[in-house]
Structures are given as C-alpha cells and as structure tokens.
Amino acid sequence: MHQKTSIAGEPDHVRAAPSHRNPYPYYARLARQQPFFRDDANGWWVAASATAVAEVLNSANCLTRPLSEPIPEVLRTGAAADIFGRLVRLRDDEVRGRLKDAVAGALASIDLGQIGDRARRRAAELDTELGSACDEAWITQFMFALPVQVIAGLLGIPRERFGDTMTWLGDYGAAAAAAGTGIPAATPELIARGHRGARALLDLVGGLGKDPGRRGPLLDALAREAARVGCDDDRDVVANAIGYMVQGYVGTASLIGLTLLALARRPALREKVDANRALLRPLVQEVARHDTVTSSTFRFMACDAEIAGRPLRKGEMIIVLLAAANRDPALNLDPDRLDIARKDRKSFEFGVGVHACPADKAASLLVEIAVDHLLTKRAPLERLEASLTYTVSGHVRTPLFKG
Numbered sequence: 001m002h003q004k005t006s007i008a009g010e011p012d013h014v015r016a017a018p019s020h021r022n023p024y025p026y027y028a029r030l031a032r033q034q035p036f037f038r039d040d041a042n043g044w045w046v047a048a049s050a051t052a053v054a055e056v057l058n059s060a061n062c063l064t065r066p067l068s069e070p071i072p073e074v075l076r077t078g079a080a081a082d083i084f085g086r087l088v089r090l091r092d093d094e095v096r097g098r099l100k101d102a103v104a105g106a107l108a109s110i111d112l113g114q115i116g117d118r119a120r121r122r123a124a125e126l127d128t129e130l131g132s133a134c135d136e137a138w139i140t141q142f143m144f145a146l147p148v149q150v151i152a153g154l155l156g157i158p159r160e161r162f163g164d165t166m167t168w169l170g171d172y173g174a175a176a177a178a179a180g181t182g183i184p185a186a187t188p189e190l191i192a193r194g195h196r197g198a199r200a201l202l203d204l205v206g207g208l209g210k211d212p213g214r215r216g217p218l219l220d221a222l223a224r225e226a227a228r229v230g231c232d233d234d235r236d237v238v239a240n241a242i243g244y245m246v247q248g249y250v251g252t253a254s255l256i257g258l259t260l261l262a263l264a265r266r267p268a269l270r271e272k273v274d275a276n277r278a279l280l281r282p283l284v285q286e287v288a289r290h291d292t293v294t295s296s297t298f299r300f301m302a303c304d305a306e307i308a309g310r311p312l313r314k315g316e317m318i319i320v321l322l323a324a325a326n327r328d329p330a331l332n333l334d335p336d337r338l339d340i341a342r343k344d345r346k347s348f349e350f351g352v353g354v355h356a357c358p359a360d361k362a363a364s365l366l367v368e369i370a371v372d373h374l375l376t377k378r379a380p381l382e383r384l385e386a387s388l389t390y391t392v393s394g395h396v397r398t399p400l401f402k403g
C-alpha cells in the first residue's frame with residue numbers, strides 16, 4: 001500500500017509523519033519546542049528531543065511491549081505469534097539479554113568482507129533476474145530484493161526460495177505492523193495472510209535449522225551462540241533467524257531508496273560520489289541521520305515513573321521520534337544540512353540502549369553496495385522524484401518509485 005506524496009502543511013500527528021513528503025520542519029519544531037509532551041487527543045506521549053529520546057531508550061521502565069499484552073491480542077491465534085513473541089526486538093523478559101547476545105554475536109561472527117562479496121555477486125545476478133529495463137520500478141524491486149536476499153542466503157535459504165521468502169516476509173510484516181501499531185488497519189484478511197506467511201517461514205527456516213548440512217553460516221552461528229549463552233529453545237533460534245530478515249527487509253531497502261533520493265536531488269553531490277565511491281560510506285551515514293528510516297519506535301511504561309520530569313502511568317505509550325532527535329541542534333550542529341563531511345556525526349538511526357540494532361554495519365554496507373551498483377549501472381536517478389510515493393506506515397519511511 002502506498003500514498004501519493006503531498007507537500008501541503010504539517011502531518012496531523014507524529015504517526016502520519018513517516019509517509020509525509022517533508023516532515024522535517026515539523027520534527028524540527030517538536031525537537032526544539034516540545035521535547036517531551038502528551039498528545040492528549042491521541043492519548044500517547046511523544047519524545048522528540050535528543051535528550052528525551054535517549055532517556056526513554058535507556059530507561060529500564062520503558063518496554064518495547066505493554067506488560068499486559070506482550071503479543072497483540074489480534075495475532076495470538078496463529079503462527080505469527082510464534083515469531084512476534086520470540087523476537088529480541090519485542091521482548092524485555094529475562095531471556096532477552098542472553099538471546100540478544102546470541103543474535104548480535106552471530107552477526108558479528110560473519111565477516112563484513114563475506115557479506116560484501118555475497119552482496120556484489122547477488123547484485124550481478126539480479127541484473128539478469130530482474131530483466132534489462134533499469135527504470136524506476138526496477139530500482140524499487142532491486143532495493144527490496146538485494147539486502148534481504150543476502151541475509152536469506154546467509155541463513156541457508158536456497159536461491160529458488162527467495163521470491164517466496166520475500167512474499168511471506170511481506171505478509172508477516174504487514175500483519176505484525178498492523179497488529180502492533182494499527183497502521184495499516186488489522187483486517188482479518190491481512191492477519192490471516194500474516195499467519196500463513198509466518199507458518200511458511202517457520203517451516204522453511206525450521207527445516208534448515210534441523211539439518212546442519214543445509215544451514216548457512218549465519219543460522220549456524222546463531223544456533224552455536226544460542227547454545228553458548230544457554231538459550232536452549234530451538235523455537236527462539238528459528239524465530240530470531242527469521243527476525244534478521246524481518247528487521248532488515250524494509251529498513252535496508254528504505255535506506256537504499258532514501259540515499260538514491262539524496263543523490264537525485266543533488267546533482268553536484270551525485271557527480272562527486274560517482275567519481276569517488278569511498279564517499280558512499282559517509283553519505284549513507286549522513287542520509288540515515290538526515291532522512292531517517294526508523295522515524296519512530298514505541299515504548300510502554302512498565303510502572304508509574306517519571307520520564308523527562310513528567311509523571312507517566314504504567315502501560316502508557318511513548319512514541320520515540322528518532323527522526324526528530326536526529327534534527328535536534330543539541331545533537332548535531334546545523335542539523336538540517338545534509339553534510340557528508342560532518343565531523344562527529346551523532347545519530348539515533350540504529351537505536352540506542354539494550355535494543356540497539358546489532359546490524360548497523362552490515363546494513364550500511366548493503367546500502368553502500370546497492371547504491372554503488374546502481375551508480376555503475378547508470379540507473380536513472382533523475383527520474384525518481386517524479387515517481388516518488390511513500391508507503392503508509394506509522395514508523396518507517398519507505399520511498400517507492402513506480403514510474
């Protein structure tokens with residue numbers, strides 16, 4: 001699902017901002033004037049300044065799910081719950097810390113050079129598989145396919161299952177987002193498709209997990225690391241192996257698209273980066289700060305407690321605006337300027353605290369390689385703006401180019 005971009009006015013509220021054409025004046029205003037406030041009309045709190053965002057993300061009183069509903073009620077009856085409830089991303093129980101060590105340790109054990117080699121090989125294969133016309137729709141397909149297929153390959157998923165895997169991830173992801181955030185609406189059809197996708201993913205990755213000969217290096221490493229830290233429930237391993245794809249899929253595709261847009265809008269920068277590809281690294285980091293993919297994330301109060309000097313009640317929800325904090329002048333000087341030479345860049349793009357993303361380096365590398373490939377291919381970046389839409393999401397900023 002996607003919506004045409006609009007340039008008129010501010011978003012109605014923070015959850016309408018990720019798909020707004022230019023939410024940044026709004027984010028900047030919040031970061032500077034309303035660092036932490038209650039949106040009484042919608043019944044949620046908003047953390048917008050860098051200080052407030054850091055306080056929420058580092059607070060042991062702020063959980064990723066409400067204590068009363070670790071798995072959304074609407075998902076509870078099917079396979080999607082077996083993924084949702086076991087992801088390190090969405091739990092704060094006593095197993096989480098050890099499981100996070102395993103998830104992060106397994107990723108860290110995979111050499112970035114190996115990830116890079118796989119990504120370059122896969123990019124070349126996609127040139128053939130996706131057909132020869134390199135137009136806006138092709139670019140969209142490529143940016144979604146490349147990163148998740150590299151991760152799928154690292155888990156051991158065979159190439160002929162990549163297409164199915166992407167469909168199932170999309171179906172599970174849409175159902176999980178609908179159940180967890182209400183955007184899009186959790187219709188019975190969407191939820192049923194999500195359960196079917198989840199079942200298929202659990203069968204596929206669970207099957208690989210049982211057969212050491214078919215496991216890829218990342219699945220192997222996760223099983224090993226989980227055993228090392230004493231997580232002996234195979235269902236946690238399978239769910240979090242799927243979690244690598246779930247977490248990486250839309251986010252990495254989105255950062256590729258946002259980086260392409262940054263270049264498309266700045267022909268002089270495009271020329272400079274084209275001539276010196278070493279600049280891709282700081283470019284990707286700066287786009288992640290400046291046009292943040294994870295516009296926001298949620299937290300829920302574990303108990304009555306003070307946050308940013310305000311009293312919050314158990315169960316209350318906080319929308320944590322990473323994108324606004326990234327534009328806070330207290331975090332970065334002249335924050336509205338895209339400056340790839342920025343010194344001492346600070347960014348919340350990959351989160352902070354116990355739930356911080358363990359794949360920031362791998363994800364950034366995949367984005368660099370995708371953009372490098374598209375520059376070399378002379379992809380028509382100048383046509384992207386005219387075909388730009390953003391997916392409807394309360395939290396993630398995903399550009400689509402449809403031609």
Ligand code: HEM
Pocket residue numbers: 064088089090100103151243244245247248249251252253255293294297298348349350351352354355356357358359360362363364
């Ligand atoms: C550009 C792409 C990506 C972005 C912007 C991103 C961003 C984030 C952010 C902001 C969080 C923390 C969420 C929160 O605190 O509520 C997170 C968590 C996570 N990410 Fe990423 N991520 C990206 C790619 C990936 C990839 C490729 C993987 C896996 C290979 C991955 C795996 C994870 C995991 C497992 C967590 C949960 C960590 C935890 O809760 O302890 N991410 N990511």
